[in-house]
Amino acid sequence: MKILITSGGTREAIDQVRSITNHSTGRLGKEIAETFLKAGHQVSLVTTKSAIKPNIHPNLTIMEVSNVDSLQQTLEPLVKNHDVLIHSMAVSDYTPVYMAGIKEVADVENIYDFLEKKNTENKISSTDDYQVLFLKKTPKLISSIKKWNPNIQLIGFKLLVGVSKEELWAVARDSLKKNQADYILANDLMDIKVGQHRAYLIGKDTEIQLETKSQIAQMILELVSQRKEF
Amino acid sequence: MKILITSGGTREAIDQVRSITNHSTGRLGKEIAETFLKAGHQVSLVTTKSAIKPNIHPNLTIMEVSNVDSLQQTLEPLVKNHDVLIHSMAVSDYTPVYMAGIKEVADVENIYDFLEKKNTENKISSTDDYQVLFLKKTPKLISSIKKWNPNIQLIGFKLLVGVSKEELWAVARDSLKKNQADYILANDLMDIKVGQHRAYLIGKDTEIQLETKSQIAQMILELVSQRKEF
Numbered sequence: 358m359k360i361l362i363t364s365g366g367t368r369e370a371i372d373q374v375r376s377i378t379n380h381s382t383g384r385l386g387k388e389i390a391e392t393f394l395k396a397g398h399q400v401s402l403v404t405t406k407s408a409i410k411p412n413i414h415p416n417l418t419i420m421e422v423s424n425v426d427s428l429q430q431t432l433e434p435l436v437k438n439h440d441v442l443i444h445s446m447a448v449s450d451y452t453p454v455y456m457a458g459i460k461e462v463a464d465v466e467n468i469y470d471f472l473e474k475k476n477t478e479n480k481i482s483s484t485d486d487y488q489v490l491f492l493k494k495t496p497k498l499i500s501s502i503k504k505w506n507p508n509i510q511l512i513g514f515k516l517l518v519g520v521s522k523e524e525l526w527a528v529a530r531d532s533l534k535k536n537q538a539d540y541i542l543a544n545d546l547m548d549i550k551v552g553q554h555r556a557y558l559i560g561k562d563t564e565i566q567l568e569t570k571s572q573i574a575q576m577i578l579e580l581v582s583q584r585k586e587f
Numbered sequence: 588m589k590i591l592i593t594s595g596g597t598r599e600a601i602d603q604v605r606s607i608t609n610h611s612t613g614r615l616g617k618e619i620a621e622t623f624l625k626a627g628h629q630v631s632l633v634t635t636k637s638a639i640k641p642n643i644h645p646n647l648t649i650m651e652v653s654n655v656d657s658l659q660q661t662l663e664p665l666v667k668n669h670d671v672l673i674h675s676m677a678v679s680d681y682t683p684v685y686m687a688g689i690k691e692v693a694d695v696e697n698i699y700d701f702l703e704k705k706n707t708e709n710k711i712s713s714t715d716d717y718q719v720l721f722l723k724k725t726p727k728l729i730s731s732i733k734k735w736n737p738n739i740q741l742i743g744f745k746l747l748v749g750v751s752k753e754e755l756w757a758v759a760r761d762s763l764k765k766n767q768a769d770y771i772l773a774n775d776l777m778d779i780k781v782g783q784h785r786a787y788l789i790g791k792d793t794e795i796q797l798e799t800k801s802q803i804a805q806m807i808l809e810l811v812s813q814r815k816e817f
Binding site: 368372463488493494517518519546 | 608681692716717
């Protein structure tokens with residue numbers, strides 16, 4: 358099978374020296390890639406510069422992206438010619454629009470006007486004591502995957518922080534439905550430590566609890582391989 | 588001599604999954620550290636997790652920091668017992684205070700009220716189309732160095748983006764005076780490419796143009812070693 362995996366975290370530039378980054382080491386994506394390679398599959402890994410990467414392998418292709426925009430451009434053609442997408446990347450929710458000193462913001466009548474503005478400086482000046490950064494939501498790429506390729510198996514990821522198992526499962530089920538995913542890997546940052554990575558693989562009729570990155574990778578391989586079409 | 592070097596870029600957390608980061612590979616700091624080690628000096632390197640680091644060496648101690656707060660706590664005691672500080676780290680200018688949906692911000696009478704607020708969520712919700720992030724200036728650590736140790740030799744760094752040489756020099760001279768630095772290494776991001784790193788070492792009576800990381804490291808070593816007290 359042709360397996361597409363995303364890993365690492367995207368970054369959205371504020372200016373040429375500062376970004377908003379989503380934390381993600383890329384370790385889980387690496388483990389998943391290596392597990393599928395070992396099972397004989399072709400793996401395309403879309404990742405970021407700072408993410409931990411698998412060793413080179415004849416069946417592995419690695420592509421680097423930086424922000425949501427470059428992720429979309431890279432992902433769309435790939436989704437169309439792969440059988441499975443395992444989307445473990447931490448994708449930025451918001452991207453910077455405009456940054457201003459707080460006085461400038463306090464003085465306007467309509468703060469929505471700032472959403473039309475753009476910083477022209479390469480490095481935004483840092484003389485104000487307080488600054489205000491306006492951000493807009495990035496497009497949710499995961500909701501486009503099945504439009505780009507209705508036949509792809511989609512495994513989405515949901516990371517929350519410090520919530521109950523019930524809330525985590527509810528958010529995962531919601532994402533499963535909304536994005537027509539086959540499975541959602543739901544995990545809580547509080548349950549991820551060295552040597553431990555508790556997660557739940559949530560499908561239409563599936564709820565599997567896993568305790569390590571290696572278990573997660575093995576179970577995804579198993580579930581993906583079960584699909585009859587392949 | 589006991590040489591203290593900082594490298595890499597700090598990050599300030601927005602919540603537990605997002606940060607504002609300052610780009611810096613740590614490559615120049617690594618080069619400077621290795622140059623001083625080769626010349627027989629003791630080197631303490633304060634750096635960040637993702638920065639590129641020198642190989643281990645019996646005269647090298649490496650300490651990791653994350654944000655400006657942890658940098659200050661680590662740096663202050665070290666500044667007091669080192670002879671030289673080469674401060675090449677890209678330190679965050681601003682740190683997040685509060686993040687809110689734009690409607691919440693548009694509806695208040697006094698936006699300065701947000702500077703007193705704190706997000707209590709572990710992961711700030713992402714349902715709004717637009718968000719507003721309030722940031723406050725971080726303390727300028729470089730201005731405290733000579734207060735912590737009046738005898739330390741201080742080499743500060745100034746990175747601008749796409750400015751004229753005149754502007755770059757003026758900013759460097761200003762920083763030299765304001766922070767009682769011995770030298771400021773002034774550089775422009777536009778002049779940093781693979782194999783090239785144009786920079787100016789600006790001192791009271793010095794203006795030296797350099798073209799590579801290795802030249803920069805060598806010249807800093809030379810200037811620092813000239814001081815008669817040692």
